[in-house]
Amino acid sequence: MQLDEFFVTGEPLIYAGMVAIVLVTSAIIFLLTYFKKWQWLWREWLTTVDHKKIGIMYILSALAMLFRAGMDALMMRTQLAFPDMNFLNAQHYNEVFTTHGTIMIIFMAMPFLIGLMNIVVPLQIGARDFAFPFVNALSFWSFFFGALLFNISFVIGGSPDAGWTSYTPLSGAAMSPGPGQNFYLLALQLSGIGTLATGINLMVTIIKMRAPGMTLFKMPIFTWSTLITSFIIVFAFPILTIALALLTIDRIFGSQFFTVTGEGLPMMWANLFWMWGHPEVYIVILPAFGIFSEVISTFAKKRLFGYNVMVWSIILIAGLSFLVWVHHFFTMGAGAFVNSVFSISTMAIAVPTGVKIFNWLATLYKSKIQMTTAMMWALAFIPSFVIGGVTGVMLGMAAADYQFHNSYFLIAHFHYVLIAGTVFACFAGLVYWYPKMFGHKLNERIGKWSFWLFVIGFHVCFFPQYFLGLDGMPRRVFHIIPEWMPLNQIATVGAFVMGIGFAVFVFNIYYSYRHSEREKTGDPWDGRTLEWATPTPVPHYNFAIVPHVESHDAHWDMKQKDKTIYNESKLEPIHMPNSTGQPFIMMAILFFASFALVFEWIWLAVAGLIGALVMMGIRSFDYDEGHHVEVDEIKQTERSARRL
Amino acid sequence: MANRSKRIPIQHVVGYVMSIVLTVLAAWAALNSNLPVIWIIILILALAVIQAGIQLFMFMHIIERGTGHAPWQMIFHGFILAAIVVAGSLFTMSFGFNHDHNDDGGHEQHEQHEQE
Numbered sequence: 181m182q183l184d185e186f187f188v189t190g191e192p193l194i195y196a197g198m199v200a201i202v203l204v205t206s207a208i209i210f211l212l213t214y215f216k217k218w219q220w221l222w223r224e225w226l227t228t229v230d231h232k233k234i235g236i237m238y239i240l241s242a243l244a245m246l247f248r249a250g251m252d253a254l255m256m257r258t259q260l261a262f263p264d265m266n267f268l269n270a271q272h273y274n275e276v277f278t279t280h281g282t283i284m285i286i287f288m289a290m291p292f293l294i295g296l297m298n299i300v301v302p303l304q305i306g307a308r309d310f311a312f313p314f315v316n317a318l319s320f321w322s323f324f325f326g327a328l329l330f331n332i333s334f335v336i337g338g339s340p341d342a343g344w345t346s347y348t349p350l351s352g353a354a355m356s357p358g359p360g361q362n363f364y365l366l367a368l369q370l371s372g373i374g375t376l377a378t379g380i381n382l383m384v385t386i387i388k389m390r391a392p393g394m395t396l397f398k399m400p401i402f403t404w405s406t407l408i409t410s411f412i413i414v415f416a417f418p419i420l421t422i423a424l425a426l427l428t429i430d431r432i433f434g435s436q437f438f439t440v441t442g443e444g445l446p447m448m449w450a451n452l453f454w455m456w457g458h459p460e461v462y463i464v465i466l467p468a469f470g471i472f473s474e475v476i477s478t479f480a481k482k483r484l485f486g487y488n489v490m491v492w493s494i495i496l497i498a499g500l501s502f503l504v505w506v507h508h509f510f511t512m513g514a515g516a517f518v519n520s521v522f523s524i525s526t527m528a529i530a531v532p533t534g535v536k537i538f539n540w541l542a543t544l545y546k547s548k549i550q551m552t553t554a555m556m557w558a559l560a561f562i563p564s565f566v567i568g569g570v571t572g573v574m575l576g577m578a579a580a581d582y583q584f585h586n587s588y589f590l591i592a593h594f595h596y597v598l599i600a601g602t603v604f605a606c607f608a609g610l611v612y613w614y615p616k617m618f619g620h621k622l623n624e625r626i627g628k629w630s631f632w633l634f635v636i637g638f639h640v641c642f643f644p645q646y647f648l649g650l651d652g653m654p655r656r657v658f659h660i661i662p663e664w665m666p667l668n669q670i671a672t673v674g675a676f677v678m679g680i681g682f683a684v685f686v687f688n689i690y691y692s693y694r695h696s697e698r699e700k701t702g703d704p705w706d707g708r709t710l711e712w713a714t715p716t717p718v719p720h721y722n723f724a725i726v727p728h729v730e731s732h733d734a735h736w737d738m739k740q741k742d743k744t745i746y747n748e749s750k751l752e753p754i755h756m757p758n759s760t761g762q763p764f765i766m767m768a769i770l771f772f773a774s775f776a777l778v779f780e781w782i783w784l785a786v787a788g789l790i791g792a793l794v795m796m797g798i799r800s801f802d803y804d805e806g807h808h809v810e811v812d813e814i815k816q817t818e819r820s821a822r823r824l
Numbered sequence: 825m826a827n828r829s830k831r832i833p834i835q836h837v838v839g840y841v842m843s844i845v846l847t848v849l850a851a852w853a854a855l856n857s858n859l860p861v862i863w864i865i866i867l868i869l870a871l872a873v874i875q876a877g878i879q880l881f882m883f884m885h886i887i888e889r890g891t892g893h894a895p896w897q898m899i900f901h902g903f904i905l906a907a908i909v910v911a912g913s914l915f916t917m918s919f920g921f922n923h924d925h926n927d928d929g930g931h932e933q934h935e936q937h938e939q940e
Contacts, residue, residue: 455909503912518919
């Protein structure tokens with residue numbers, strides 16, 4: 181292989197990208213060396229098994245991915261506003277929308293939510309860490325290296341260009357030769373290991389490690405939505421794993437599962453992909469519902485209205501999510517009966533979702549709403565998400581879908597549910613739990629600026645796209661006809677306003693780090709659930725004494741009864757896991773193996789795989805018992821954290 | 825762990841060997857056996873059931889009595905989901921389609937052979 185086949189050449193934007201990568205990498209290396217931080221990086225972050233630190237790393241990576249895929253979006257919008265400028269050519273445009281979609285779903289939305297779960301769930305249920313802290317670190321590094329593998333594709337080897345759905349036969353070896361699609365397959369496979377492991381981990385954590393007294397129906401609603409999400413992950417991700425493996429075998433070893441020749445079934449890919457893909461959209465929306473429920477009930481100062489109904493509707497949505505996948509390909513040509521069945525099951529999902537919307541409204545009804553930034557994200561979510569939901573039901577009607585299919589109407593719909601649902605929730609959750617993570621609030625004034633910019637930009641960007649779709653503009657085109665120009669230019673303006681909103685959000689992180697008042701109480705929002713009972717900064721063992729829970733909204737209840745969870749006389753040594761570098765090393769080796777397989781260097785990949793097996797062997801005979809935190813140390817930590 | 829028993833886990837080794845034997849048998853049936861296709865499919869399905877049994881009984885502690893009971897609920901949901909995947913795929917992928925591709929498929933393959 182020649183060097184110019186290895187690196188992507190001939191595209192000025194990509195050369196700029198290469199220069200940026202080299203500069204940023206050298207800057208990071210320089211700063212780490214100059215401030216002698218290498219050891220700190222390894223000791224405090226790369227080897228940590230602490231769920232709070234892993235959560236922070238998840239969220240930082242997700243913000244970086246949001247930036248990257250957001251830049252992709254801005255590039256597409258620029259191209260569509262000025263199609264004659266030849267800003268992107270057809271091939272480059274295909275690559276950009278593929279990476280935009282894949283990164284936003286797999287490497288932004290999921291890690292962001294999993295990051296919040298990492299930090300919040302153990303605190304909400306009174307646990308000291310995940311059930312399997314080692315596996316949790318492994319999950320993070322598998323996501324991290326998967327994202328890295330996917331992101332280097334645009335400078336090395338060329339990005340995948342068959343859309344985030346990667347439909348066969350287009351994505352097969354015959355029509356997409358070269359490493360591009362392999363990057364997609366192996367990056368998703370690598371990060372999928374982590375997602376599946378996190379699903380199991382969270383499930384066991386929530387089922388087995390709740391504080392005494394916390395029955396399932398006394399759990400905070402975010403923990404409930406996390407539990408249900410974990411179930412969906414455990415049941416849906418194996419389908420993706422198999423589909424990716426089959427397509428990888430097709431592409432690299434020449435089998436014929438999804439090929440047009442050799443009796444392959446190309447449509448089987450769409451079938452398997454959406455069997456995972458539809459539950460996947462609920463994996464990213466259910467935790468969002470949980471976050472909004474927490475935020476709304478905190479700032480409405482009321483117990484969540486219809487808590488039990490909320491839980492059951494989450495369970496119902498999760499169950500139905502496995503029964504609707506065909507609505508993504510009504511136009512495939514299955515019989516009218518098949519389409520009717522899935523049309524009806526799709527519309528059925530609107531019922532529990534509607535129940536949730538009304539419960540949020542009822543929680544707000546006659547309450548004294550505090551207009552914090554987090555609450556504003558949650559309030560903006562309700563009407564925006566309803567627009568997305570209603571148009572979703574329109575798309576769910578099979579007959580009408582033949583008109584809407586693959587038009588901008590669809591694009592507008594899923595951005596309305598994914599941005600207004602998931603992205604607003606990520607921002608709301610980050611703002612809401614930020615004081616718990618970093619010991620200070622994000623500045624409210626700047627936060628509201630970023631909120632208004634982002635929300636207005638969002639509607640300006642995506643509302644016109646419904647009408648573009650009705651005017652017949654198909655998705656995934658890089659050139660448009662004059663009739664579509666005005667609305668496209670409006671949408672592009674909206675996209676850039678969203679970009680500014682995000683920039684203001686990031687600036688707010690820096691500004692608040694410098695200027696925000698440090699948190700003293702650990703309960704800045706007058707919260708209701710157990711995570712606010714811990715001091716800030718949260719000690720690495722979370723709870724000096726495992727709390728005893730008597731009611732829903734445990735912390736609120738304790739505050740009413742003037743109780744605290746801390747009692748110095750009852751302290752006992754705490755058993756905690758040790759840090760370990762194994763997850764990082766194991767996943768780095770798998771990254772190497774996957775990279776080799778992307779270029780189909782089989783023997784190198786085999787060597788990498790053997791390395792990973794050796795690491796697993798080492799882990800199997802690793803009798804690390806962890807360590808105990810002694811009472812004196814706990815006393816000291818708690819006194820300084822609680823300012824006693 | 826301090827109280828970890830040092831004896832060889834016979835059950836796991838046997839289960840592992842049997843799993844490999846079953847896999848090799850399935851590969852042989854598909855590649856070298858010259859059986860009619862329908863019998864190959866039946867054989868592989870039978871092997872799959874045995875394999876699942878080995879997993880459940882030899883690795884997943886299904887009959888062990890200890891601190892907890894077997895996670896019947898998860899197994900039940902697993903079966904439901906497997907049923908949805910298989911029955912759903914058959915339903916979606918075969919309803920209203922004409923599967924008589926013999927002419928086209930054979931022809932295309934034939935062309936490819938000629939090109940080679």
